[in-house]
Amino acid sequence: MLNKHYFEALDITLNDLMKTRLNFGYDKPFGGKVLVFRGDFRQILHVVPKCSRADIIESSINSSYLWNSCKVLKLTKNMRLQNSASSSTNEETREFAEWILQVGDGTVNTIDDAQTIIEISPYLLIEKSDGHILSLVSFAYPKMIANMKNHSFFEERANLAPTLESVEHVNNFMSSMIPGDEKKYLSFDTTCKSDEDKEIEGDWFTPEFLNEVKCSGIPNHKLNLKVGIPIMLLRNIDQSIGLCNRTRLIVTDLTKKCHCNINSKR
Structure with missing residues (x-):
């Protein structure tokens, strides 16, 4: 789903390399090399700033001269x-x-x-009710408390939400349903001093401002955790034991300054 100019630049580069070194394949797409593109056009298109819908479609690969040389393979099973x-x-x-x-x-x-x-x-x-979040959680996680010790129960289920605010509401509600004491963990909130030759004023980025920033891919400044609560790993820790991006985890112990003893489940 990248801009077609990426692929056209690669095509020109490979053609030049094949012509210079082997004098072969420079008249074929990508210098005669086989490339596999993976993607789904039903997904959202890439972002082209300050362009119309037609300009965005025009920048996709199926609007490139290379598209006539591509063969579309579809999954059948x-x-x-x-x-x-x-x-x-x-x-x-x-x-x-x-x-x-x-x-x-x-x-x-x-x-x-x-x-x-x-x-x-x-x-x-989901049928209309006064507690819409409860209905959503009950639909996706039926008998959640009874299945707390079943790791596959959380592995096979997930809630999707359109906004981060909705995600936080659902997470807080599900956390309140899990029995046990809750512990609060805060991120390190000291900012680095900006260099004097930088145009950006470092005083603008106060710890109070940074602690309120909430965006996808970055954990919140404050995390409220309980033993038995499911969480997701956002950054690679040890790929050899399966701790990579988006690994689902279950918290089994909480200490004073950090949480540890975590069983991983892909």
Whole structure:
């Protein structure tokens, strides 16, 4: 999903190399080398600042001269259907996968005036209630307290939310449901002194300001943890034992200054 200029620059570079060293393949895409591109055009396109939608589409690889030399390969077997031994679950997963593809292709209930009404299956909907977060948690994590010691229970489930604020609300609610004492951990909040030749004023970035920054990929300044709570590792620690980005973990012990004794589960 990168800009087409990346691939065109690589094509020119490989052509020059093959022409200079082997005098072969310079008239073929990428100097005759086989390249595999992985991606899904149903995902969001890359960002082109201050450009229109047409300009963004024009910058994608399928608008490049290289696209005519590409062969599109599609997956034909849903591997998720092999994860469950239940035939009813497999059938439900298959129907959901087909419905998602139809939504992405725009073939669901198409109307001539370019407007579409998509009907969502009842089993995917959460009934209206006063406690919408409770309904969401109960739907994704049924009998959560009874399954606290079952690591696969958290491994196979996850909640998705559109904003970080919603993520924090759901996390705080689920944490309140887990029994036990809660401990608060704060990040190191001392800023580095800016160099004198820098144009940015270091006084603007006070610890109070930095502690309020919340963005994807960076943990909050304050973490409230309990024993048994599931967490996710954001940075590589030791890949040899499976501690890499997005590894799911279960907290088994909390100390005064740090938390340790963590069992990892991919």
